[in-house]
Amino acid sequence: MGKYLINTYGCQMNIHESEKVAGILQDYGFEETTEVNDADVIVFNTCCIREGAETKIFSNIGAVKPLKKKNKNLIVAVLGCMTQQKKTAENLKKKFPWIDIIIGTFNSDEFEKYFKKSFEEKQKSFEVFDKEFDIVENTKFFRTSGDNAWVNITYGCNNFCTYCIVPYVRGRERSRRSENIIKECENLVKEGYKQITLLGQNVNSYGNDREDEISFPMLCKKICQIEGDFRLKFMTSHPKDFSSELIDVIASEEKMSKVVHLPCQSGSNKILKLMNRSYTRENYLQRIEELKSKIPYVSLTSDFIVGFPYEEEEDFEQTKDLVEKVQYNSIFAFMYSKRSGTVAEKMENQVDLQVKRRRVNELLALQKEITAKKNEKLVGFVFDCLLQEKKDKKIMVSESGLSISLESYDGIEFSKYYKVAVTSVKGNKISGKIEKRK
Ligand code: SF4
Known part of the structure; x- marks a missing residue:
């Protein structure tokens, strides 16, 4: 039939969505290729989390134009967070009128509909909706993550952290039905997957949008009851919703992974407030203490944003102090970068790039020391x-x-x-x- 190539930018959520697109294309008989010149369908599954990503994606899309001339049947599709921003989508259409499909996240679940229009009727699609669609079930995936299978449990986010664009481009939080999630996990275990990772922008608030749905800890418990040799992980967690009930489930269920990624972002209460994170360093440290006391071999990881507007030296010291106190196994640390359309973009007192660079390096060096010391103590584990x-x-x-x-x-x-x-x-x-x- 032909070949397809998917370019995925950004997070695990996007990787999993690309698996969905691949499943649809394979259903049409297309095969995967890594060689752009061989492709009959080229998909760009975009991200807009970081400024700069857009420029790179625009340039990668532009590079495909000569291939359109060579292969008259080539279909080029652009979807994802970047195209959910109407202005960017319009700009893309104006700059590259030869693109066949431009759709946003709110209609990417219906990719098949737009692909069919282009493939069978040679029609172009440009649709970026303002309102989220209902969740689509029974999608076929072409999974690409080895022994691990991603499973969406929620879409969208209600938190509005001031640096983040996600709630604007992925909409309000919607939870899948637990019976559909459990069924999907049962099938994955039967197929031989050894690790299942539940996905959501904030998995801990799973079910809050449905009165008749079970809680996230209960969902984990039910999945762990599935017979078979597998581990259950989840991402991403928001500390404000990380409950004692969930800690108890992680501690008591053998199949629950003992690796907990709990993004902290900053150790300073002033900065956490400006980020609209809805917890304090004290609440966060309390959760960590509870995790350590109930799960003796817990592995802790986290994300930090360094150089957020108004971050002064003493705020950064508070972050370092928190990292010392927690003794993470590893961390991801990023320099804050402005994201257009967010609240933080308009904040005054942006931190100088040199200062951000120095702080992020300092934080990573500190963690490197901690990791080395922790590794020395691993003998016997x-x-x-x-x-x-x-x-x-x-x-x-x-x-x-x-x-x-x-x-x-x-x-x-x-x-x-x-x-x-x-x-x-x-x-x-x-x-x-x-x-x-x-
Ligand atoms: S919890 Fe905050 S950072 Fe995470 S997706 Fe929602 S708004 Fe963005």
Whole structure:
């Protein structure tokens, strides 16, 4: 039939949405290619979280124009967060009138409808709706994340953090029906997936938009009851909704991953307030203490935004202090960058780029020290690991992302969980041995 190429920008949510688009294209008989010159369908699944992303995407789309001349049947589609912004979508259409499909996030669930119009009727589509569609179920996916399967549980967000564009381009929070989520997870376990990651902008508020729906901890509990050897993870969590009930479920359910990613963003109450995060450093630290006390081997990770408007040296010191106190396993730290259409974009007292750069490097260096010290203490710990191939070499990877080398991989199979005990740590090299086969 032909070949397709999907360019995905941004987060896991987009990766999963591209799996949906791939499923539709494969249903039409198209095969995946990584070679742009061979493609008969080119999709750009866009992101607008960071300023600068747009320029890059525009230039990548522009580069496809000569291929349109060579292949008269080539279909080019652009969808996602960037095209949900009407002004950007109009601009894109004006600049590249040869694009066949431009749709926003509110109608990307209906990609098939627009693709059909273009493929069978040779008609162009330009539709960016203001209102979210109802959730579409029974979608076919072409999954691309190895042993892991992503499962959407909510769409959109109600939080309006002042730096974030998501609520404007993905709409208000809508939860899928728990019976549909559980059914999807049952099928994934039957198909042999070893890890399921529940996806939402704020998974912890799952079900709040439906009076008759179960809570997020209850949903996790029900999924853990599915028979089979798998681990359950979720992303992303908002600390304000991270409940004791959820901590209890993580602690008590064997299948719940013991890696908790809890984005903090800043250690300063002044900055958290300006970010509209709805929690204080004290509430956050309390949650962390509860996690540590109920789950002895919990792995903690987080996100931080450094150099948010009005961030002074003492605010940054508070962030460093919080990182020291928590002793994360790893963190992601980003320099704040303005995002048009957000509240923070208009804030005065933007922090100088040099200062932001210095602070982000300082924070990452601090975490590097903490990680190294924590790694030294790993000897004796036992982790659930899956065998993976990295740069043509076999390695055991724990659910927290630790790479552990074994002396021999004889008899070790892919897609099976093994308990691996850490035997030594030398610099970056962590060695281990199989403790017990699961
Ligand atoms: S919780 Fe905040 S940062 Fe996350 S998607 Fe919603 S508004 Fe954006």
